[in-house]
Amino acid sequence: MATDEETLILEPWIEADAGEAVATIRREGQIVGSGCIECGQAAFPPVRVCRKCHASNQEARMLANQGTLYSYTVVQVSSRRAVPYTVCYVDLADGLRVLGDLEIPPEALACDLEVRLIHSPTGWAFQCA
Amino acid sequence: MSLAYVMGAAMVRMGRHPRSSYVGLGAPAVLGALQSAGMSLEAVGSVSCSHSFGGPLLGQRIMSRLGAGRLPVTNVENACSGGGTAFRAAIQDVESGRVDVALAIGVESLSQFGKGTLPLPEADVESEIGLVMPALYALRARRFMYERDASVSDLALISVKNRRHGSNNPYAQFHSEVTVEDVLASRPIADPLTLLQCCPTGDGAAAVVVVSEKVRRRLGGPAARVLASALHSGQYESGRRDMLTPEITAESAREAYEMAGLGPDDLDLVELHDAFSIAELVYYEMLGLCKVGGAVQFLKSGSSTYGGDVVVNPSGGLLSRGHPIGATGLAQIVECFLQLTQRAGSRQVEGASVGLTHVTGGGVAGLDHGACSIHILAADGTC
Numbered sequence: 001m002a003t004d005e006e007t008l009i010l011e012p013w014i015e016a017d018a019g020e021a022v023a024t025i026r027r028e029g030q031i032v033g034s035g036c037i038e039c040g041q042a043a044f045p046p047v048r049v050c051r052k053c054h055a056s057n058q059e060a061r062m063l064a065n066q067g068t069l070y071s072y073t074v075v076q077v078s079s080r081r082a083v084p085y086t087v088c089y090v091d092l093a094d095g096l097r098v099l100g101d102l103e104i105p106p107e108a109l110a111c112d113l114e115v116r117l118i119h120s121p122t123g124w125a126f127q128c129a
Numbered sequence: 130m131s132l133a134y135v136m137g138a139a140m141v142r143m144g145r146h147p148r149s150s151y152v153g154l155g156a157p158a159v160l161g162a163l164q165s166a167g168m169s170l171e172a173v174g175s176v177s178c179s180h181s182f183g184g185p186l187l188g189q190r191i192m193s194r195l196g197a198g199r200l201p202v203t204n205v206e207n208a209c210s211g212g213g214t215a216f217r218a219a220i221q222d223v224e225s226g227r228v229d230v231a232l233a234i235g236v237e238s239l240s241q242f243g244k245g246t247l248p249l250p251e252a253d254v255e256s257e258i259g260l261v262m263p264a265l266y267a268l269r270a271r272r273f274m275y276e277r278d279a280s281v282s283d284l285a286l287i288s289v290k291n292r293r294h295g296s297n298n299p300y301a302q303f304h305s306e307v308t309v310e311d312v313l314a315s316r317p318i319a320d321p322l323t324l325l326q327c328c329p330t331g332d333g334a335a336a337v338v339v340v341s342e343k344v345r346r347r348l349g350g351p352a353a354r355v356l357a358s359a360l361h362s363g364q365y366e367s368g369r370r371d372m373l374t375p376e377i378t379a380e381s382a383r384e385a386y387e388m389a390g391l392g393p394d395d396l397d398l399v400e401l402h403d404a405f406s407i408a409e410l411v412y413y414e415m416l417g418l419c420k421v422g423g424a425v426q427f428l429k430s431g432s433s434t435y436g437g438d439v440v441v442n443p444s445g446g447l448l449s450r451g452h453p454i455g456a457t458g459l460a461q462i463v464e465c466f467l468q469l470t471q472r473a474g475s476r477q478v479e480g481a482s483v484g485l486t487h488v489t490g491g492g493v494a495g496l497d498h499g500a501c502s503i504h505i506l507a508a509d510g511t512c
Contacts, residue, residue, distance in 0.1 A: 072271060
């Protein structure tokens, strides 16, 4: 079969496994995302193409490890993990919102608390700043 | 472009039907819808079939069981908005003039998954961390309570209202009423949400016959005219998102009102996506039924029940009727059709002439929801 040198053969992306990405954070206690070299937009999980300017020029970037607690819930029924567990949305200082575990005593919990990411046995957890 | 009319609609009783199959759920809904339209299977020109977990070629399997082949069948998957999306496809087939009669079917059997939260198809980072659907709505509820100074009892009042409405709906999964105390004392799912603030898992099917103006004139009798059909996807947001003002519903509503040439004040009834108690409060505001910040007051004043401004979820909503994912959007159309043709029995909204239906859902990290579908229908008497 004749092949044209100009023919563009597209290879599929091999996406980072979501479970692996979370395991890495749990292990290292640090969120690694990506940053766009063209426009600066950060992303987590890392992307190959910037959602804002669509450039494919991306680099690994360490994300902020503190932010503001947007909301939280203690989950009692789940198909994903052993219950109960507490998850929260945190707005990181560099502008990204991430979901994570929360390790704050119930009586101290409130929206808009300042929190920081800690390296704990469960890893991906936020505590009071 | 032809106008589109709903000429017939029917659904099977929702609930747990573990001994029935997808075809077993869907086929009677199709026959019922055709019977209500006074039409035969041969008149159908195209079929759109919505489901999320029914496997390949469900629409063809249902139609072939009834002996109807050859015609174009499209299977639709759009999570909780699948039924609304299939309805939209039927409307488009008629409006374009391609066919005179289009059938939309929605079917789901969730009892195959047992009890508890639904499986999420492809793991993303958020579901890996444990963001199941009730948890997502719980995060929204917690923030709502914080910003609006609302209580769990306020949320519970949604369940109380919708269970009361559903107690008059023979198609509903639940027929019993509940009190605020019952709701608060029910099993914790993801705080502040308790079991009675979450829609049940169940099975069901609904089907709707959409026809052209020509067919509608020929048949006569009561029908509902389609005034608007909107379908939106969520927009990715990497940073701060206000979970109390989901843009996907607000923008879909704006488009639908504009298309219909009317506003929220003109609605007699709304069937909206109350997958969890908090959702209905948020959507009162996003659909413009009340001002932003006014949802709890709107509920407590009785504005969203019989005798109020607009009856929200006369069927009992997802909380009472049930939520077989791919069927829900069409079950809403069935309810709206029955109301607009004054055939809703003891739950009839008096003089109902305009109704809105709203389904939205699907969890994708970074989106409020994956899809949202809104329709507006108006009563169309004998012509």
